[in-house]
Amino acid sequence: MMSFVSYLVNGISLGSIYALIALGYTMVYGIAKMLNFAHGDIIMVGGFTVFTAMSTAWCPVWLSVVIGIVVCTVLGVVIEKVAYKPLRSAPPLAVLITAIGVSYLLQNLALLIFGSAAQNFTSIVAGMPPFLTVLDGQAPLFFATAPSGSKAILTISMETFLSIVVSLVIMIALTLFINKTKAGKAMLAVAEDKGAAQLMGINVNGTISLTFAIGSALAAAASVLMCSSYPQISPYTGSMPGIKAFVAAVFGGIGSIPGAMIGGVLLGVIEQLSKAYISSQLSDAIVFLVLIIVLVVRPTGILGKKINEKV
Amino acid sequence: MRKATKNNLVTCGITLGFFVIFGILSMTGVLGSQLSGLLIPIGIYIILAISLNLTVGVLGELSLGHAGFMCVGAYVGGIFSIITQDTINPSWLRMILALVIGGLAAAIFGLLIGIPVLRLRGDYLAIVTLGFGEIVKAIANNIYIAMDKNGLHFSFAASITDIDAATKTDVTAGPLGMKAPQDTNLILVVVVLMICLVALMTFIDSRTGRACMAIRDNYIAAQSVGINVTKYRLIAFVVSAAIAGVAGVLYSHSITSLVSKKFDYNLSILILVFVVLGGLGSLRGSVIATIILYALPEIFRELGDYRMLIYAIVLILMMIFNNAPSFIMLRERIGASAPVQKIKSIFVRKKNTAGGAE
Amino acid sequence: MAENIKVAENTVPMLEVKSLSIQFGGLHAVDGLNMKIRKGQLYGLIGPNGAGKTTVFNMLTGVYKPTSGVIMLDGENITGKPAIVINRAGIARTFQNIRLFKNMSVLDNVKAGLHNHTKYTAIEGVLRLPRYFKEEKRTTEKAMELLKVFELDGEAEHLAANLPYGKQRKLEIARALATDPKLLLLDEPAAGMNPNETAELMQTIHFVRDSFDMTILLIEHDMKLVSGICEELTVLNFGQELAQGETSAVLNDPKVITAYLGE
Numbered sequence: 001m002m003s004f005v006s007y008l009v010n011g012i013s014l015g016s017i018y019a020l021i022a023l024g025y026t027m028v029y030g031i032a033k034m035l036n037f038a039h040g041d042i043i044m045v046g047g048f049t050v051f052t053a054m055s056t057a058w059c060p061v062w063l064s065v066v067i068g069i070v071v072c073t074v075l076g077v078v079i080e081k082v083a084y085k086p087l088r089s090a091p092p093l094a095v096l097i098t099a100i101g102v103s104y105l106l107q108n109l110a111l112l113i114f115g116s117a118a119q120n121f122t123s124i125v126a127g128m129p130p131f132l133t134v135l136d137g138q139a140p141l142f143f144a145t146a147p148s149g150s151k152a153i154l155t156i157s158m159e160t161f162l163s164i165v166v167s168l169v170i171m172i173a174l175t176l177f178i179n180k181t182k183a184g185k186a187m188l189a190v191a192e193d194k195g196a197a198q199l200m201g202i203n204v205n206g207t208i209s210l211t212f213a214i215g216s217a218l219a220a221a222a223s224v225l226m227c228s229s230y231p232q233i234s235p236y237t238g239s240m241p242g243i244k245a246f247v248a249a250v251f252g253g254i255g256s257i258p259g260a261m262i263g264g265v266l267l268g269v270i271e272q273l274s275k276a277y278i279s280s281q282l283s284d285a286i287v288f289l290v291l292i293i294v295l296v297v298r299p300t301g302i303l304g305k306k307i308n309e310k311v
Numbered sequence: 312m313r314k315a316t317k318n319n320l321v322t323c324g325i326t327l328g329f330f331v332i333f334g335i336l337s338m339t340g341v342l343g344s345q346l347s348g349l350l351i352p353i354g355i356y357i358i359l360a361i362s363l364n365l366t367v368g369v370l371g372e373l374s375l376g377h378a379g380f381m382c383v384g385a386y387v388g389g390i391f392s393i394i395t396q397d398t399i400n401p402s403w404l405r406m407i408l409a410l411v412i413g414g415l416a417a418a419i420f421g422l423l424i425g426i427p428v429l430r431l432r433g434d435y436l437a438i439v440t441l442g443f444g445e446i447v448k449a450i451a452n453n454i455y456i457a458m459d460k461n462g463l464h465f466s467f468a469a470s471i472t473d474i475d476a477a478t479k480t481d482v483t484a485g486p487l488g489m490k491a492p493q494d495t496n497l498i499l500v501v502v503v504l505m506i507c508l509v510a511l512m513t514f515i516d517s518r519t520g521r522a523c524m525a526i527r528d529n530y531i532a533a534q535s536v537g538i539n540v541t542k543y544r545l546i547a548f549v550v551s552a553a554i555a556g557v558a559g560v561l562y563s564h565s566i567t568s569l570v571s572k573k574f575d576y577n578l579s580i581l582i583l584v585f586v587v588l589g590g591l592g593s594l595r596g597s598v599i600a601t602i603i604l605y606a607l608p609e610i611f612r613e614l615g616d617y618r619m620l621i622y623a624i625v626l627i628l629m630m631i632f633n634n635a636p637s638f639i640m641l642r643e644r645i646g647a648s649a650p651v652q653k654i655k656s657i658f659v660r661k662k663n664t665a666g667g668a669e
Numbered sequence: 670m671a672e673n674i675k676v677a678e679n680t681v682p683m684l685e686v687k688s689l690s691i692q693f694g695g696l697h698a699v700d701g702l703n704m705k706i707r708k709g710q711l712y713g714l715i716g717p718n719g720a721g722k723t724t725v726f727n728m729l730t731g732v733y734k735p736t737s738g739v740i741m742l743d744g745e746n747i748t749g750k751p752a753i754v755i756n757r758a759g760i761a762r763t764f765q766n767i768r769l770f771k772n773m774s775v776l777d778n779v780k781a782g783l784h785n786h787t788k789y790t791a792i793e794g795v796l797r798l799p800r801y802f803k804e805e806k807r808t809t810e811k812a813m814e815l816l817k818v819f820e821l822d823g824e825a826e827h828l829a830a831n832l833p834y835g836k837q838r839k840l841e842i843a844r845a846l847a848t849d850p851k852l853l854l855l856d857e858p859a860a861g862m863n864p865n866e867t868a869e870l871m872q873t874i875h876f877v878r879d880s881f882d883m884t885i886l887l888i889e890h891d892m893k894l895v896s897g898i899c900e901e902l903t904v905l906n907f908g909q910e911l912a913q914g915e916t917s918a919v920l921n922d923p924k925v926i927t928a929y930l931g932e
Contacts, residue, residue: 029434035434035437083627083631086631086635086636086637086638087630087631087634087635089636090630090634090635090636091634092433093367093373093587093591094587094630094633094634095630096373097583097584097587097588097626097630098626098627098630098631100580100583100584100626101623101624101626101627101630102623102627104619104622104623104626105620105623105624105627108616108619108620108623109620111616111619112616112617112620239577243441243445243576246438247438247442250434250435250438254434254435279453279468281449281452281453281468282449282450282453282468284445284449285445285446285449285450288441288442288443288445288446289442289446291438291439291442292427292428292439292442292443292446295428295431295435295438295439296427296428296431299430299431299435300435301435314826510795513794513795513796513797514791514794514795517789517791517794517795517801517805518780518784518787518789518791518794518804518805518808519791519794519795520794521773521777521780521781521784522781522784524770524772524773524777524781525770525773525781525784527772528769528770528771528772528773529768529769529770529771531732531764531768532764532768532769532770532844533770533781534731534732534751534752534753534756535730535752535756535761535762535764535768535845536756536761536781536782536784536844536845536847536848537753537756537757537784537785537848538753538781538784539753540753546791592772
C-alpha cells in the first residue's frame, strides 16, 4: 500500500514536470500552429546553464535558477525571431523541419561545449531532509531526517515535493495570467484568429514573442526540477522529456492549457506505475500505447475541441 | 513518349548511374574504403526515403514512425535468416525469402496500425506514428530468442535460462541485439532499390496513385468523386511500410551487430528531412537529397564535431531561403533561384507543368 | 421544352426530397424541406445568405447526415449514405469555395473524376499489365473529350492551381461530369465571375444539360443567371421553404422579394 502511494506521488511529481513542458508546447501550438520540436532542447539548455552557474563558487542556488530562466526566455524569443518568424506563412512541414534543425543545432552546440558524457547535477535542495518520512508504527515526520537505524516505509523526497508545489504554483499563476490580464487575453485572441486579433489592435508579433518567452521560461523551471529529481545532465537530456511532454500535450488535447496540465500529470502517473508494476524497460512503450488508445477513442485528445471542416 | 514516363526513366538513370559509377570507382580502389562503405547505407536510406515520400509527399500525411517499420523488417528478416542459416542454402535464396518475409511483416504492422489511426489527421497522426515507432523499438529491445538442440526458446523482458548451453545459439538477445548473416551486398541493394523505385513510380503513375494525390490535395472533393479515402490511405500507408521493412532487412544483413536503439525517432526524422529537402512527392528529389545529405557529413568527417553543427545550420538556412516569403520576393527581384531548386532544376522538370512522380 | 417536361412528369422524379431536416446543436439549419426535380430539369435553389442552401447540398451528397427526412434519387433511397456511395448512385457536385486537386494537372483532375470508371486493380497498375494500358488510354481519351467540351484541352498539362478562376470553376464541373452522374449539383457556379464569363457559363450549363442529358440543381445568387436558365425554383429562408414553383412566378412573389430586400 505504502509503496503504491510512493509510486503515485513520484508519478504526480514527474507528471507535474511534464505538464510544465507540455504547457510550452501547447501554448506555442495554439498561437503559432507549429510543433516546436526544439522545445525539449530548451530544457537541456536550461539545465546546463543552471549547472554551469552553480558550479562557479560565487553563484548562489537562487541566482543560478534565475540566470537559467533568463537565458532560456531570451533563447526562446531569439529562436522565434530568427528561425520561425520568417516562415510564418510557409507550409507546416517547412516549419517543422526548421524546428528539427534548431533542435539539432542546440544539441550539437551542447555536445561541443560539454561533451557527450552525462554529468552529475547537484540538486538545488541538496542536503535538505526529505519532505515526509513514515516510519513503521510511528507518526509521520515532516522535514526531518529519520533517526539512523530506523526503517522508513514511505519517503517522499524534498525534490518530489518541490516539483509538485512549484508546478502547482506556476500553473495557477499562468491560468490567472491568461484569463485575467490584458496580455493573457491577447494570447487567447491571437490563438483564435490572428487576422481578427490584429484588426482589434492587438500586437500579434509581440504576443507571439511573449508566448515563446513564457513557454521557454516554463521549460527552464521544468529543467531545474527535473535535473534535481534525476540528477544528471547531458546534451540529450531534453529530447525524451520533450517528446513525452509533446505526447502529454496531444493527450490532453493540443492547444488546450488545462488539457496540457491533465495530460502531463496523467502521463507521469502512468509512466511511474507501469515502471513499478509492469516493466521498467517497457514503461515508455506503455505510455505511447495509452496515447494511441486515447487518440483512437477520442481523436482530439481528452479536452481537445472537435473541428469540423466547413464544406 | 509520355512526359511522366520520360521523367521516370531519367530518375532511374540517375539512380542507377550513380551506383554504377561509384561502384566501379570503389572496385578499382579509386574511392577510399571509407567512402566505398557508404554506398550500401546510401542505397538503403534511398529506399527508406522514397517509401516515406509515398506517405508524406503523395498521400500528404506526416509520419514520424518510419523507423518503426524498418525495425520490424530488420528484426523479422534477421531472425528468419539466423534460424534458417543451416537449413536454407544457398544464402541468396535465404536472403530473398528474408526480404519477402520482412517486407510482409512490416506490411502487416502497417495494416494493424493503419486501420485504427488513419482516421486521425495532421499532427495527431504524426504523434501516433512517432509513438508506434517507439513501441516497436521498446518491444524489439526486450525480445530474447535462442536456439538449442531442443528447438527455439522465446522469452520477453528477461534473458533465457532454461537452455542447453552446449548447443545454444543466440538469435536475438534483448538490448544486445542480433548478429544476422552478412548477406547484403551492393549489387543486391541496387537491385532491390531499383525494383522499389520502379514499383513506386508505376504505383504513383496509375489510378491508385492519382486517388492518393487527390486525397492529399482535397479529401472532401476526392470523396465527392467517389474515391474511397480510407481504402487508398491504407493502401499507400501499407505499401510505404512494406518497402521500409524491405530496407530494414537489407540493413540488418549489412551490419555486424543490430541493436534496436538505432530505430528511434531521430532516424525517422532524419529520413523525413531527406524527403522534405528533396521535395515532397518527387522521387528524384528524395534520391538526390539522400545521396548528398547522407554523404556530406561523412565526407567532412575531418571537421569532427563541427560537422553536425554545420548540418543543422545548413538545414535551417535552406528551409528559410526556400520558404520564407521575404526571401522568395528577394530572389524574384534579383532573378536567382533557391539553392535547392537550383540543384533540382538540373534534374527536375519545371514547376508549372504537372504530372505524377518523377 | 414544354413537351419535354410533360413527358418527364409521368416517370419517377430524378430527385425527391421529403421533409428533410438537420439540426446542429439546437439550430434547425434546414427544417422540413420538400423538393421534386424531374429528369432533365434545370432547377434552382436560392435564398439569402445563411438560408441553408449549401447545407442542403451537403446532405444530398452525404457530407452531412440529415436528422430526419428522406432523399430519393431516381427511385432509390440514398438518405444518410456515405459520400462515395451517393456519388456512385449518381450525384456529383461542385463546391462554393473551389476544391480542385491543386497540385495535379488539369487532365489528372478529370482522370481522378473517372476513378470508378477506370477498371484495373492496383496490382495491374504497378505491374503494367495490358489492362493498365488499355484502360489508361480509354480514360485519357474520355478525359480529353470532357476537357474539350469546356475548352480546357489546351491546358491539360498545366497545374490546376495555375488556371484562372473562371477556368477552375469549369474544371470542377468537368471533373464532376467525369463521374457520369444522373444529377449534377452546382454550388454558386457564377461566384466571382464577370458578366461576360457568367453569360458564357449560362451557355455551358445549357449545353451540359442538353448534350449530357443531365438533370441540374444549382445554388446561385446571380439573379440574371437564375432567371435566365432555371425552369423552377425553391427559395429557402432560415432553413425553411419560402416559395416554390416556376421561376418567373417565384421571383415575383412578394414574400420572396421581402426576404431578399427586407420590409
